[in-house]
Amino acid sequence: MEQLAFATGTIVAGVFACVAWFWGSNWLLDAVFPARGPQAGANILRANMIRPWLFIGPAVGFLAVYLVYPVLNSVWRSLHDAAGHDWVGLENYAWLVRDAKFREAIWNNMLWLAVVPALATLFGLLAAQITDRIRWGNVAKSFIFMPMAISFVGAGVIWKFIYDYRPEGQAQIGLLNAIWTGLGQAPETWLTLPFWNNFFLMAVLIWIQTGFAMVILSAALRGIPEETIEAAILDGANPWQVFFRIKVPQIWGTIAVVWTTITIVVLKVFDIVFVMTNGQWGTQVLANLMYDWMFRGAPDYGRGSAIALVIMALVTPIMVWNIRNARKEMR
Amino acid sequence: MGGIAGTKARLVWAVNLAALMLVVLWTIPTFGLLVSSFRDRDQIAASGWWRTPFTAESTGFVRAGTAADQQPEGDLFVISGMVLAPGQTLLAWGTSARAPGAFAPGETVALKDGQALSVAADGHYRLTAPQAFTETRGMRIFLTTTTPPRLTTDNYARVIGAEGLGRAFLNTFTVTIPATVIPILIAAFAAYALAWMQFPGRALLIAAVVGLLVVPLQLALIPLLKLHNDIGLGKGYMGIWLAHTGFGLPLAIYLLRNYMVGLPREIIESARVDGATEFQIFRRIILPLSFPALASFAIFQFLWVWNDLLVATVFLGNSQAQLVMTGVLRELLGSRGGDWEILAASAFVSIAVPLLVFFAMQKYLVRGLLAGSVKGG
Numbered sequence: 001m002e003q004l005a006f007a008t009g010t011i012v013a014g015v016f017a018c019v020a021w022f023w024g025s026n027w028l029l030d031a032v033f034p035a036r037g038p039q040a041g042a043n044i045l046r047a048n049m050i051r052p053w054l055f056i057g058p059a060v061g062f063l064a065v066y067l068v069y070p071v072l073n074s075v076w077r078s079l080h081d082a083a084g085h086d087w088v089g090l091e092n093y094a095w096l097v098r099d100a101k102f103r104e105a106i107w108n109n110m111l112w113l114a115v116v117p118a119l120a121t122l123f124g125l126l127a128a129q130i131t132d133r134i135r136w137g138n139v140a141k142s143f144i145f146m147p148m149a150i151s152f153v154g155a156g157v158i159w160k161f162i163y164d165y166r167p168e169g170q171a172q173i174g175l176l177n178a179i180w181t182g183l184g185q186a187p188e189t190w191l192t193l194p195f196w197n198n199f200f201l202m203a204v205l206i207w208i209q210t211g212f213a214m215v216i217l218s219a220a221l222r223g224i225p226e227e228t229i230e231a232a233i234l235d236g237a238n239p240w241q242v243f244f245r246i247k248v249p250q251i252w253g254t255i256a257v258v259w260t261t262i263t264i265v266v267l268k269v270f271d272i273v274f275v276m277t278n279g280q281w282g283t284q285v286l287a288n289l290m291y292d293w294m295f296r297g298a299p300d301y302g303r304g305s306a307i308a309l310v311i312m313a314l315v316t317p318i319m320v321w322n323i324r325n326a327r328k329e330m331r
Numbered sequence: 332m333g334g335i336a337g338t339k340a341r342l343v344w345a346v347n348l349a350a351l352m353l354v355v356l357w358t359i360p361t362f363g364l365l366v367s368s369f370r371d372r373d374q375i376a377a378s379g380w381w382r383t384p385f386t387a388e389s390t391g392f393v394r395a396g397t398a399a400d401q402q403p404e405g406d407l408f409v410i411s412g413m414v415l416a417p418g419q420t421l422l423a424w425g426t427s428a429r430a431p432g433a434f435a436p437g438e439t440v441a442l443k444d445g446q447a448l449s450v451a452a453d454g455h456y457r458l459t460a461p462q463a464f465t466e467t468r469g470m471r472i473f474l475t476t477t478t479p480p481r482l483t484t485d486n487y488a489r490v491i492g493a494e495g496l497g498r499a500f501l502n503t504f505t506v507t508i509p510a511t512v513i514p515i516l517i518a519a520f521a522a523y524a525l526a527w528m529q530f531p532g533r534a535l536l537i538a539a540v541v542g543l544l545v546v547p548l549q550l551a552l553i554p555l556l557k558l559h560n561d562i563g564l565g566k567g568y569m570g571i572w573l574a575h576t577g578f579g580l581p582l583a584i585y586l587l588r589n590y591m592v593g594l595p596r597e598i599i600e601s602a603r604v605d606g607a608t609e610f611q612i613f614r615r616i617i618l619p620l621s622f623p624a625l626a627s628f629a630i631f632q633f634l635w636v637w638n639d640l641l642v643a644t645v646f647l648g649n650s651q652a653q654l655v656m657t658g659v660l661r662e663l664l665g666s667r668g669g670d671w672e673i674l675a676a677s678a679f680v681s682i683a684v685p686l687l688v689f690f691a692m693q694k695y696l697v698r699g700l701l702a703g704s705v706k707g708g
Contacts, residue, residue, distance in 0.1 A: 004504075006568075010509050010568070010572070014509055026609070052524045052528040052533075055520040055528065055609070055613075056521045056524040058521070059517050059521035059584060062577045063539070063540070067546050067577060067581070070546075073554035126353075127353055140353070143357060143358050145689075145693070146686065146689060147361070149686050149688065151638030151640070151657050151660075153660045153664075153681075154660065156660075157364065157674055158678065160664070161675070171378050173376065173671075178381075207357065215697050216701065219697075219701050267547070270641060271641065274661075287547070295644075309550070311547045311549065319541075323538045323541045326541045327534075
């Protein structure tokens with residue numbers, strides 16, 4: 001109860017502080033540069049120069065402290081030793097190149113990058129096309145979209161029930177092993193199976209991201225001009241040709257957006273690996289490796305930051321692409 | 332013509348079937364969790380959740396009474412009692428692990444030293460001996476039983492009370508609500524300035540916001556934790572609210588600005604001509620008109636904060652009193668990996684609120700996504 005009161009109090013205080021800032025600073029500005037009297041014109045000009053910064057000030061402050069500063073600070077840390085005292089130059093990066101675990105993580109990340117965005121987009125496209133053509137399409141969409149609301153940890157528990165292993169002879173309570181043994185095979189410990197276990201982890205992310213791809217692509221498909229499709233049908237195109245030759249080429253832009261968005265998610269994937277295998281059995285990924293170096297055992301912030309910057313470097317091309325797209329839209 | 336119609340009907344069938352398959356595939360994992368969370372502890376471990384509606388057969392043992400329970404009866408000493416739980420049916424029983432189903436219900440079996448044991452079909456057993464029992468540990472009676480399907484809410488009662496999930500639920504709410512409300516306020520003002528006010532550096536700021544959308548959160552954790560410690564904020568709710576506000580702002584500003592730019596120019600210009608101040612325009616015109624965008628960001632941020640594990644782990648600490656639900660789940664996965672009923676019920680409690688929000692507000696969520704979200708985990 002005490003905690004609830006505390007939380008409610010903060011919300012009220014926080015909202016009040018925000019409103020007080022915006023209202024108060026605006027009032028102050030109008031008081032200092034009143035829009036009347038002999039200097040009304042100059043005052044309005046001056047006030048109009050300052051006012052945008054009152055509106056945007058808190059946001060810029062937050063972005064600077066919570067996103068820009070950490071990036072710069074991480075660069076600095078990655079060039080220093082474990083405790084952040086001594087300058088070591090590029091030693092942390094050199095260590096990364098030599099480290100077997102890092103190579104494993106980056107290889108796995110590449111594997112994730114190759115598989116997850118492709119499959120999630122493909123399933124999303126498929127689901128969008130199919131659900132747009134049936135009467136209960138919206139209900140179907142809801143259900144396929146639903147995993148998006150589930151946390152990665154929750155998804156980890158959910159999929160534990162799928163991948164569970166019982167020794168041969170016992171009743172399998174994991175769905176996958178139940179099907180597998182039903183086919184006459186010996187049960188497998190899926191999450192420790194070398195190489196393939198990566199794909200069983202990826203399945204979880206694909207399961208979560210397909211709905212996202214579906215929603216976006218479905219809107220794009222519906223935006224295609226009817227005439228192009230009708231013309232193709234009149235020319236005798238079959239449904240497959242209409243889909244792959246007429247529809248898909250017209251939504252390439254949207255597919256690219258979906259693809260890159262999922263790519264970013266994949267580059268940062270952490271929770272799924274963290275809770276399901278914790279990077280054991282050859283499933284390490286960059287984000288989890290970084291967590292290991294920063295928070296496990298004796299922390300080494302230098303190495304952890306270096307790994308974080310590798311993730312940042314991988315994301316940067318997408319960031320640049322995003323900015324260029326946004327600027328194009330603004331023109 | 333008939334041929335074409337026939338193909339069309341078949342195609343409709345195929346599409347419906349494909350959709351059904353997709354839906355089933357995508358729902359089954361969650362459905363399995365939901366069903367499991369209502370099952371009995373023993374049943375979860377004994378059979379897959381898809382066998383819930385069927386009678387489950389299981390083998391186990393119970394211990395008979397000890398010497399303390401014996402009653403003299405004529406010239407015999409007798410220990411008696413019940414081996415079945417309510418609802419169970421006895422198929423067979425035995426006295427050793429090697430042959431756990433050697434005897435039928437109702438049979439009487441002679442043991443060493445003139446002792447005899449019988450287990451009736453209704454589960455009452457009777458162990459007799461010519462001289463007094465001395466055992467301090469009851470002998471094992473092996474049972475093969477069938478249990479009818481049974482659903483229970485005990486798991487939920489247990490996790491919410493004893494496992495500390497109730498507390499974690501409150502913690503999660505305490506983290507989530509301010510972390511959703513505060514960024515909306517700050518972002519709305521910023522988005523308005525970026526959309527409708529002229530000032531030098533505006534284009535640069537917009538580009539910066541778009542760029543910051545993809546900064547990996549992992550990068551920010553250590554520097555910010557150090558910063559919080561240095562300025563005396565330490566680990567606590569204040570820190571995590573500020574952190575989530577900072578991390579959520581790029582998406583918030585981006586979404587809201589995109590929406591506000593699309594509002595009709597005439598309304599705002601005519602308000603300006605009528606002498607309304609920017610603050611009044613914002614409060615009276617922009618804010619009400621932007622409700623759909625505000626709602627979609629609110630849902631995004633709510634889901635994201637509620638489901639977050641990493642930020643909470645780092646900024647809130649790991650003591651029992653501070654854990655959020657994702658943290659509790661993670662701990663359970665580690666320490667109680669075998670307690671399926673606890674895991675399932677806890678997981679469902681933690682995903683129930685996001686699912687509710689999702690189904691209730693799906694319209695706004697979709698709209699927000701379509702406005703061009705590019706935020707990942």
